[in-house]
Amino acid sequence: MPQNIRFVEIAVAGGGPAGLCAALEAAAAGARVVLIDRNEKPGGQLVKQTHRFFGSRAHHASERGVNIAREIAGAAAAHPNIEVMSAATVFGFYEDGVLGVEQAGRIFYLKPSRVIVATGAAEKSLAFPNNDLPGIYGAGAVQTMVNVYGVLPCRRVLMVGAGNIGVIVSYQLLQAGVAVAAIVEAAPRIGAYWVHAAKVRRAGVPIYTGHTVKRAYGERELAGAIIWQLDENGQPVPGTEKDFAVDTICLSVGLSPLVELLAQAGCRLVYAPQLGGHVPVRNAELETSMPGVYVAGDAAGVEEASAAMVEGALAGLHAARGLGYVQPDFESRRAALQQQLHSLRSGPAGEKIRAGLAQVLAG
Amino acid sequence: MADQIIICRCEDVTKEEIQKLIADGAHTLDEIKRLTRCGMGPCQGRTCQPLIAREVAAATGQKMAEIKLPTFRPPVIPLKLGALAGGGEKDA
Numbered sequence: 090m091p092q093n094i095r096f097v098e099i100a101v102a103g104g105g106p107a108g109l110c111a112a113l114e115a116a117a118a119g120a121r122v123v124l125i126d127r128n129e130k131p132g133g134q135l136v137k138q139t140h141r142f143f144g145s146r147a148h149h150a151s152e153r154g155v156n157i158a159r160e161i162a163g164a165a166a167a168h169p170n171i172e173v174m175s176a177a178t179v180f181g182f183y184e185d186g187v188l189g190v191e192q193a194g195r196i197f198y199l200k201p202s203r204v205i206v207a208t209g210a211a212e213k214s215l216a217f218p219n220n221d222l223p224g225i226y227g228a229g230a231v232q233t234m235v236n237v238y239g240v241l242p243c244r245r246v247l248m249v250g251a252g253n254i255g256v257i258v259s260y261q262l263l264q265a266g267v268a269v270a271a272i273v274e275a276a277p278r279i280g281a282y283w284v285h286a287a288k289v290r291r292a293g294v295p296i297y298t299g300h301t302v303k304r305a306y307g308e309r310e311l312a313g314a315i316i317w318q319l320d321e322n323g324q325p326v327p328g329t330e331k332d333f334a335v336d337t338i339c340l341s342v343g344l345s346p347l348v349e350l351l352a353q354a355g356c357r358l359v360y361a362p363q364l365g366g367h368v369p370v371r372n373a374e375l376e377t378s379m380p381g382v383y384v385a386g387d388a389a390g391v392e393e394a395s396a397a398m399v400e401g402a403l404a405g406l407h408a409a410r411g412l413g414y415v416q417p418d419f420e421s422r423r424a425a426l427q428q429q430l431h432s433l434r435s436g437p438a439g440e441k442i443r444a445g446l447a448q449v450l451a452g
Numbered sequence: 453m454a455d456q457i458i459i460c461r462c463e464d465v466t467k468e469e470i471q472k473l474i475a476d477g478a479h480t481l482d483e484i485k486r487l488t489r490c491g492m493g494p495c496q497g498r499t500c501q502p503l504i505a506r507e508v509a510a511a512t513g514q515k516m517a518e519i520k521l522p523t524f525r526p527p528v529i530p531l532k533l534g535a536l537a538g539g540g541e542k543d544a
Contacts, residue, residue: 127529178529179528180526180527180528180529180531181525181526181527181528182526183526189526189527191527191529191531191535194532194534194535195535196531196535196536196538211495211498211499212499213499213502214461214499214500214502214503216457216458216459216467216503217457218455218456218457219455219456219457220457220458221456221458221461221464304455345498345501345502347498349496349524349528350528352521352523352524353524353525353526353528358521359517360516360517360519362516366502367521
């Protein structure tokens with residue numbers, strides 16, 4: 090192991106909305122931050138979100154995700170207290186609190202006094218016959234190809250999942266000239282916001298709730314998929330099959346929080362299906378069961394980017410305070426952020442999140 | 453081509469193989485990982501782990517919350533041995 094371990098004040102693993110806001114908040118308090126992001130440009134999933142945000146007045150309402158990414162990534166890059174390491178990945182969290190980082194084929198080690206883990210989430214998959222045929226993708230992967238790289242991988246697509254990602258990606262594929270044969274959703278209800286769902290319905294895309302994929306078919310690549318209906322117990326009903334000739338299936342069946350680093354750090358993890366799977370127990374300051382290790386964003390539980398940004402800011406604020414960086418407006422800033430988080434999670438849309446958080450909030 | 457349900461696409465492990473292992477007594481994610489390499493490929497289990505957990509839950513009657521996560525060892529991403537061994541810029 091390493092001759093040269095660099096000591097740093099705060100390391101943030103992940104430069105999406107949560108990590109960027111964590112870095113900005115901690116830096117504003119006076120702490121020195123190293124932000125490590127695996128992509129060429131920080132911004133996380135925001136960089137491919139061409140739709141406008143709504144719902145949160147305090148945080149970038151009616152702005153497009155890609156512009157929010159540009160704004161906060163630009164602010165981080167320009168901040169004298171923040172060192173942004175792009176195309177770099179934290180590959181390990183060792184017992185002594187040392188982070189292993191890989192960048193451009195080189196390895197080095199950091200020993201931060203505080204760590205904020207904002208690693209995000211990964212797309213879930215689905216088990217059905219021939220689910221390995223070329224042409225079957227995660228919806229987020231297709232969104233990246235289309236919106237970030239300008240590559241159109243499909244002509245006619247079946248979307249699986251009518252949550253926000255499935256419905257928004259369907260609409261963006263329509264905008265890119267792709268035919269969306271149908272959206273299939275196993276749950277009895279559409280999960281997406283009605284604004285988004287209504288847009289794809291107006292465009293003539295059918296949404297089959299209470300349906301799932303029976304099988305995909307094709308010789309060397311995907312040629313089509315058969316769906317069938319689910320009864321009230323979630324069992325498929327023979328005789329209800331529908332056949333769609335498509336060259337692509339997009340899976341948007343949920344996200345799993347990326348908690349490997351937190352597990353290595355020794356943080357206590359709890360299974361909370363409402364938050365996407367195993368997530369760390371933490372307090373209202375976003376500190377996990379391991380002192381000095383904070384979490385924010387989808388790694389703390391799958392939620393929207395607006396909530397991730399506020400969580401990041403709260404984690405950054407408290408991590409900085411732990412190092413003695415406390416600005417005179419600390420209390421009012423904290424109260425304002427907590428209020429924003431509270432209002433983002435209020436109402437029926439936040440019910441699932443609140444139920445999940447009830448299992449993981451401690452202290 | 454026979455219809456196959458792939459659970460672990462890194463290591464090409466099918467649902468049938470996983471179900472057979474569970475029936476043979478492999479009831480933890482770590483056991484299944486060691487026997488099949490599920491979770492040891494490039495994605496490090498990010499795709500297959502929830503699917504395998506669901507199979508274990510369905511076969512054994514355990515709740516998802518009761519199924520222990522596998523051990524996550526560094527590195528969490530594929531790294532070149534040369535990089536780990538401290539290769540210089542030119543070898544990388």
